Amino acid sequence: MTTSSRFVDIHLLQTIPYANLNRDDLGSPKSLTYGGVNRTRVSSQCWKRATRQALEDQLPDKAIRTRKVVVEVAERLCKEGWPRELADYAARQLLVAAGAKRSKSKKSNGEDEGLSLENSGYTSVLLFLPESSLDGLAALARRERGALERAYASGKEQKPPFTQEEVRNLLIGRTGTIALFGRMLAELPDGKVDGAVQVAHAFTTHATDTEVDFFTAVDDKLSSDETGSGHMNSAEFSAGVFYRYATVNVRDLIDNLDDDAAVARGLTERFLSAFATAMPSGKRTATAPHTLPDLAYIAVRSDRPVSLAAAFERPVRAGWEAGGLAEPSRQQLADYASVLHEMWGTDGIAYHGHVSIDSKPFDSLGNKLSSFRELVIAAVDTAFRDRG
Template identity: 35%
Template sequence: MSTRTIVEMHALETTAAANLNRDDTGSPKTMEYGGVTRARVSSQAWKRPIRQMFNDLLNPQELGIRSKKVVEILSKRIVALDDSLADEAPDLAEAMLSKGAGIKLAAPRKRKGAEDQEDKRLNQSQYLLFLGNRQYDALARLAVDVRKESSDLKEAQTAIGKMKKQIKQIIKDDKAIDIALFGRMVADDTDLNIDAASQFANAFSVQAVDTESDFFTAVDDVHNAGDTDDENGGDSGAAMLGEIEFNAATYYRFADVDANRLYDTLGDVEATAKAVGALVKAFVMSMPQGKSSTFAQGTLPDLVVVNIRDTQAVNMSGAFLTPVKPNYVANATKALVRRSKDMDDVYGVTPVKTWVVRIGDATKDADALAEAVSLRELVDGVEEVVSSRLSQE
């Protein structure tokens, strides 16, 4: 029996007016598919709110920080361990990252108006570096220990430069859950890379979508009061004019995670099962926050289907190559169920286990895949099956 464990997540989610993910002109992203224009949300746009939701679902010590401000972050960890090193902490942090880990650092771009004043911001990595909280703590502890054993800062920096193997090993041993799931690329040293255990598809609308435009005005409350001392008093015209583009759609969303590869990185069955469970929940509950104060797009999926396969992940986007017709959720559900059954019958990729979470009569056809359960039952069930299967490896 194969113990390969691939967890698939499929969702149909309907949003009303929204601009979830903008292009460089501010318009909602789109794509051509099946001969028509579809609304689109990039995988990056949806992965970020998922990672942010992990802060509520998991212990922060089990997570990482993705930032260029690596010297600043490590400096603060050093000071937290020994506040007498406040003045030397930036230099120690820079030595750990640059001389020790081989990460190239550079001065940040100068801010506007800083030409005539000293820019005291610390050096930064030249790309976003994803590093676990436990790794920052371990590097800070090492920096403090080295400084205590050295007569001065220069001697400590020299000592750190001779500890490259140990420092790189600390970074390579990263067990942060979000880094294991989403991966890490270190351009300066590929040995520090971590392959992502998860994959995310671009979400797209199951129907053809036209981008619409909202013309708006803003009125000056004081000016509009009609102050007669104001040369424009009483003028009810707008103080600001603007335009926001938006669309409305039912999206098909897909992601998967290779639990075996995740286990290879995390090295613990229960931690892996918990990570998969958190990913499933965050996938369901998250929402990109583009223009959220304007559109309040806090929806939840109409339908969620989660499969565990022992073969390979199967994206069901082909179910919507022909744009579905109104009623969109009902017709999209039928198309997804039909595609799923065809894939299983023809290619022999029948899931080991399937869960369905759904609302409303429009999604009732999904009962043909599995009995509907609650989100909590889904997460608990996924964690249990993943744990059981990994324990058999």
């Protein structure tokens, strides 16, 4: 068994009751066909967003994804007493200094050509940047207020009084969540960050059917001779045991953080905890689907990430004796891991362990620990053992 580690894989089994965490364009729970049967699915983007938001609550410098950089900077300036028109002008000039075009243009093949500003002040693409960068941009405007006032008063198009480098450095700044999840920003040089985390779409370990819930709303101000409802509609829901999987590339995360292994370690711990406990917000006020995983299995690997999704290509069926799908799902995951380890060996596994609601351990999933916190610490200790 090797001690050189690069990947931290986390596998979760989580029972979700009647819910609709992630809808398609028609309002139905997202789905997929796998193993010849229909399953309920929650997209990776959906659970990543919930995880990122949970992480942001724990980090000092939050990241935001927005097209409203101009609007946000102008609001900051207005709160300092700047006239609205001057604040809007200054915020636009900041983006122009970074290379944004003043009106949206297209290449001859119809593709967007670089970063541009729409008439509304919105950027042509979503920018993913530290929230503190908005304060930094406002500080640049404050520094050059005199030049901005003169340029605005002239009524002529003027070169912005900022250097391209100082504005771009703020726009392409990084936070912990940007280092983890990455950033697609081809419009600005050096703006792209390859994410260190990969997240799979969650899906039920078994076949599911969508349930249609017909509901009405009563008009509280109906007169005594009026009957009926004030509103009628229907919504779709499902329930099931979900297999969830994500992996952290430790080496890439350290690279994204300029070789700061200590910060990378803390982020890895926080990510594993946030991923396990975060819950998408879809229909939550109507369903309150706030469960926690029944089983968590973490493996630290030196070779490559390994998903155990194929454990459920054959859909789980309810147990003959006690019924239910959660217990046989946990057993099916452990059985699949066992045959996979026998077939391919375990040389690539530096550490693995699990926690579950079962009293018995699953030997194929490594040591059984008493708490998820212990599991995370043991895994992260191994992953960062030789990294300072």
